[in-house]
Every structure is written in C-alpha cells, then in structure tokens.
Amino acid sequence: MFEPLYRYVQPLATLSIEEKNILEHAFSFRQVPKKLQLSQEGKTAKELYFIVKGLVRLYYTKAGEEITGYIFKEGLFASSYESFLRQTPGIQTLETLEECSLLVISYSRLQQLYEEVPKMHIIARKVAEQRFISAQLMLSSFILDNPEERYRKFEIEHGDLLLRVPHHIIASYLGITAVSLSRIRKRLMK
Amino acid sequence: MFEPLYRYVQPLATLSIEEKNILEHAFSFRQVPKKLQLSQEGKTAKELYFIVKGLVRLYYTKAGEEITGYIFKEGLFASSYESFLRQTPGIQTLETLEECSLLVISYSRLQQLYEEVPKMHIIARKVAEQRFISAQLMLSSFILDNPEERYRKFEIEHGDLLLRVPHHIIASYLGITAVSLSRIRKRLMK
C-alpha cells in the first residue's frame, strides 16, 4: 500500500525504518468513488492526497464552466495546493475522475509530521521544487507553443489519458475548446 | 543592503543574530550593468540571485526569437530555477533589463548553508511553495482568460512594468505578439 509513496519519496531523502513507521501512521488509506469532490471552491482544503490508484483532476469554475487546471495520475501528490498551503479558501475544486485509492494526510497532521520527522522539510522542499519546475514547464508551453503543438506534446507525454479522460476536460486543460481539440485531432490524422 | 532580503525571509522563519550573520557571509553583493546574461541557455545555472534593485527577465529562445517567461522585480529571488535546482543545462536565459544590485549565492554555497542553518530548508520550502502558487496562478490565467483579460490583469498587477519594460517583451510574457498587444491596448483605450 505504501510502496508507491516510497517510490516517490525515496529519491528525495533516505528514511529510516523508524521514520517510515511514523510516516505510515500519519497517512490514512481511503477508497473513494468516481466524481467525488475532495475539496471545493470557496472552502479551505484540509487534506493532501497521495494517489495510489486512479485519476484526480483539479478545476476552476468560470461562467458556470469547469476549466481543468491539472490531471493527477497514480504516484503523485494531489491537492488544491494554493488553498491547502495557505489554509485559506481557494478557487480550485479537486474531484476524482475514477474510483481512487488514496493515502490521506490532514494539514494539521502534516505540520505535526514536520516536527516529528525534520527530514520532511527536505522532502517537502524538493516536492515543492519539482512541482514548481513542472508548473513552469507547462507555463512555457503556453507562451512557446500554439494549441496544436501543445496537443502534440500532451499526446506524447500523457497519451494514456486520451483514453481515460473525456476530451472536453483535456481541451480545457490545453486552454482550448472541445470543438477546437476535435479540429486539431482531425488535422493531425491526415 | 540586506534589509530587502530580510523583509522577504522574515515572514517565513525567524532568524537569530547568529543565523543572520552566517546568511550575510554566504551571499555576496554584485552590481551588474543592463543586458548582462546571468545564466544562459544550454549552460548550467550556477547562482541564485536576490534582486535588491533593478529588473531581471527570464526568457526562452524559439526560432531565433526571445520569448519572456518571467520578469523579476526588486525584492525577489531570481534564477533559471530548472537548471539551478537540477544542476543540469537548461533552456532558459536570465538577463538583466536594467542595471541591477544583486545578492548572489552559488549552488554549492547554498548546499553548505542548508547544513549550517537547517532552518534554511523551511525557508526554501516556503519560497518554493510560493513560487509554485505564483506559477499556478499564471497558468490558470492562461486557461481561464483570453489575451485581453490577461493584459488587463497584468496592467493592474504590474502596471509599473509597462513603463519600465519594452512592450514586445511584455507581449511574449502574455503569450501574444507585440502586434496583438498593441491592438488590445488600442481596444481598451476607448
């Protein structure tokens, strides 16, 4: 159950058996159904999730429409980070796209974990740095690439999601409409 | 000289006089001219900069054109983060837009600082988290807003830069061409 988490954390810092034990008691396992909202727009996100199995998406609401900001896969931490880190109401909603197996930790329990395992600061720093690099990479794709190029890169990096996730969700993630995505796909077929 | 740095770090963690002393010896002061490249595409970024005075921009090169990814103002840490954090060659170039007063620390010296002042892990974690939130905010503007809205938000948040930075640089930062920016500005005048 904890193997995927260790596979993620291991390269960031080496944990002793004792530290691993504390870690395992800090997280709780939770199985959740599809379409469950883990945190909601306007509310403060109280938990951080590590995805053992399943897909979770983060979205914004604009003019009644849901605009996807990120799609979290297995083996990643997922959260409405802005709200979670600041512990203030945010504008993001976190919702499962599939039935999910999650490892869950609350904000307060995480702060406690920082005290108990100081090494967690190093891990959290590196996780934050990685997330920042990943966000910057996505950002660069928006200023460097046009929608078609962005779709092509998505296909290469996350081709599996094209079969697991509705296309209108992927379209909004790419910053375009479902109609435009359909046109791009048709264009690239030939 | 170190006041702007403390103003930034203070809210993240309280430093003792001793820790401040170590910090001040870790950074060196450097005055640099306009248009100096602090780190270059294809090379590994060796230093992290805190901007005491001046402006620095980070850009990508595509088809011979410079596409701006970020504009760093006074009171911020600036670096080609991807390259600096991973210590591998990156695709970003960091260049001053004005004459700058900088506090400089090398990668190796920073690692040493982590050892000497463990509290630096906490500070670095929070800095990384803030940068991540800021990158995510920019990202959300690309999927939620059209270029015109993005410009309006830029005007509100960074209106001062419209007078300090050439518009074609701001245009590429907004993900549009200088021509399109000029049209948007004209449209909004009326």
Place this chain on the structure above:
DNA sequence: CCAAAATCTTTACAATTGTTAATAAGAAGC
C-alpha cells in the same frame, strides 16, 4: 433494459490572433 445524460464531431459564422511589411518616433552609440 430503457430513458436520460454525457460525449464527440461537424457545420457555419463571427471574432481574434498571427504574419509580414511599412512607417514613424524615440533611444542609444559613436
């Protein structure tokens, strides 16, 4: 198993942006 909802594609038209080129004004360098 069936009705309702969700998904994907297509069409037609409007709006916006990109591209290329030309011009004019301003700043920088010698």
Place this chain on the structure above:
DNA sequence: GCTTCTTATTAACAATTGTAAAGATTTTGG
C-alpha cells in the same frame, strides 16, 4: 550631432480559434 538600432503602431490578409447549434454515438443510472 548624426547615424543606427530599438520600439510602437498600423494595415492587409491568412489562419486559427471561439461560439452556437445540431446530430450521432456512447455511457450512465435506475
């Protein structure tokens, strides 16, 4: 001071995207 480079705007046209609506197909839920 003069030339050169940079910057900002505008025009004209092509290409792309957005919007709205319709239809076909698939999936979902009871």
